[in-house]
Amino acid sequence: MAKYLISFPAAAMVVPEADMEAVGRDAHAVIEEAKAAGVYVFAGGIDEGVPPVLVSADGAVAEGGYPWAPSLDGGFAVLELPSREAAIAWAARIAKACRCQQELRVFGFDPRA
Secondary structure, three states: EEEEEEEEOOOOOOOOOHHHHHHHHHHHHHHHEEEEEEEEEEEOOOOOOOOEEEEEEOOOOOOOOOOOOOOOOOOOEEEOOOOOOHHHHHHHHHHHHHOOOOEEEEEEEOOOO
């Protein structure tokens, strides 16, 4: 079985503040369903309140992320699923709960890591 990354950038989630509690409840319900189904690996979101730092091979630290790359934010889930079709179905459930489109990619899991 492959692992799939289901994610969205923060800007994709255009939800009225009044609906955010329901979004959180619905999203957590889908994650609980994934856990019960035995397909959950991990999920979470980038803490946008903590700025990134770049750490070089020599240990030098610089404030901020890669200046040439788009910012990394939003939420994600990694699920282990038997097929791309199953991954699309779970991504659709997450999209419905989060009220925004989800990007689906095969997660390059390294079992030796």
